[in-house]
Amino acid sequence: MSKELFDAMRQSIIDGDPELAAELAQKAVELGIDPIEVLNQGFVPGVSYVGEQFGLGEMFLPELVVAGEAMKAAVAVLEPEFTRRGTERQILGRVVIGTIEGDIHEIGKSLVATMLSASGFQVYDMGVDVPIMTFIEKAREVKADIIGISALLTTTMVRQKDVIEALEDNGMRGQVKVMVGGAPVTQSWAKEIGADGYSEDAVGAVVIAKTMMGAA
């Protein structure tokens, strides 16, 4: 019974079907299956499969995104069950992410958020045009492990540096890793401003974030 259910869960992620994923998660809750088992044996193998196929060039970003959405739907159903049992979903780390102040470009940042969330991170997406201190305050509030800062414009990219300086000013630089991204951002820019990580795309960002958490 469980085997069949787990297979269906895996497939719901691969097919990118949030409704079905939520329905299957609900069924597992009703059957009293441990949510840790549900995640690890049902849904996560789906995410892993999609990731592998993407790496092989057999699947593409849109398929990754819908798989991420399906995973999110499943986790949303399982969250209360974790709370009820007094256990916690194993997360790889907490990430505060947003597009920097003055910049309202959203898609790259949202992709990274979706990919991180699907890969087991707890993601706090602060949206676009995020003031520097909002990054800092949110990171303090949720005890973030990583701050992710996106910028599409060369003119706003320069403010990524201000977030790092603000972390230093607030004595938080030692506890929080910083990753930067966006079209004009390069490895050398990341290095120049003292960021801990940089990736050219959303899938690479997950690898970087995992490395930062020692989970790669």
Add this chain to the structure above:
Amino acid sequence: MDALQPDEIEAIHTATLRILSEIGVILEQPEARTLLTAAGATISAQNRVLIPPQLVEWALAQCPPTLSTRGRGGTTVTLGDGSLRWHNLGGARDVFDPATTQIRAATVQDVCTAAQILDALENCTCVTPFFTPQDVPGELMGLAMYRHTLPHTTKPVYGPGVQTARETQYFVRMAEVLGNPSEVTMMAISPVSPLNFPAHLVEAMMEAARSGLPFGALPCPTAGATAPLTISGAIAQQNAEVLASIVLVQLVKPGLPVLYCGRLAMMEPRTGVSVWGGVELGLASAGTVAMGHRYRLPVNVYGFSTNSHTLDLQNGFERAINALIPALAGADELSGIGEMDAGVASSFAQMVIDNELAASIHRTLRGFSTDAEALAVEVIASAMNTTRNFLGQKHTRNHLKSGEILLTRLAERGTWGEWEKRGRGSLATRAQAEADRLIAEHHVPPLEPAQESALDEIMSAAHKELVR
């Protein structure tokens, strides 16, 4: 070349009117909202602005069919007069050096040098401030690009990428140093796809319109990411973004000259970033030209466009195809002189190469004549009766002079032996040498000292106000 048949153009137009009147645009700036609703727009349940077809038609009827800008050298460039014009890429971050094949961050000096070279290239009709100089604070970058372009070209200079009303005001003040801003420059603003008009951009658009600056509506959707993956769907959405921009600026300033721009590119399905080199870009640009011409507006789209990082074969074939398709479709102006690396980089050699490539595209557009003079039956008779070749015919000399054969400067046309004797140089090395020569020899008349100091004053005021 017709990229779209008349019924296809109408289908896209109808889809666009539905997007505007049934889905609407995100636009919350209060003053603009009031203007739009007073003119017949309504607010949807999702708080988007719905623009009815009559309002779109009204706005289009206000737009003149041409748009002109004048350089400080006195030349006026008119878009929409049936000829093809070119400008360079604007906003590149890096400079590529063909000799070392390395890139470096662009500086103010590169902005100046680019303008000087573009001034010398006969096929570059208008100059857009080229690089985003990284030795300038982010808040001043756009303004500094314009300021440092002006002294190094006498051609019309387009506005830089401007994000706010305050920046627009400083930009207009600098244009005033050259003359009437509505005559000496134009400004393009990009709504954020899909269908989003953030307040600061709306304020910049309204400020530009109030100043009478010719306006380029310049959406940059990525099909599959910020627009539908299908080219026609993405063109319809882009068209809606252009038309919504036009409605707004015509409400502010009826009769404002408008340039219909489009920067539609496809998504790279593995990373989500825009593909600049794929042939779909050329197709989308041709479709964009057809839509703009349906409204009798001059159209500006991507021309030279590649993802290649160096001056290689990929670079050559991608930029040639992507410029040729919209050129054949009748584009009024193509962008991209100097573009490399999906718009992130450029090299001075690339600018020089593109000047030559543009000449080839003009030659293509000119086609060939079939009148009696060109058919040359009498000339064939004359040759057959005498030398039995055409070298000595006056007809040959006449038509050589009138340009039947495009004479190239950089493309290699010698034999293997000649090429070896000249040191086996590549197109890139010849282009770099030509760029170096232009930097050393091309003289641009300077601005008046009073103009220089006026520009400095404006920049220093902008620095005081905008830099934190």
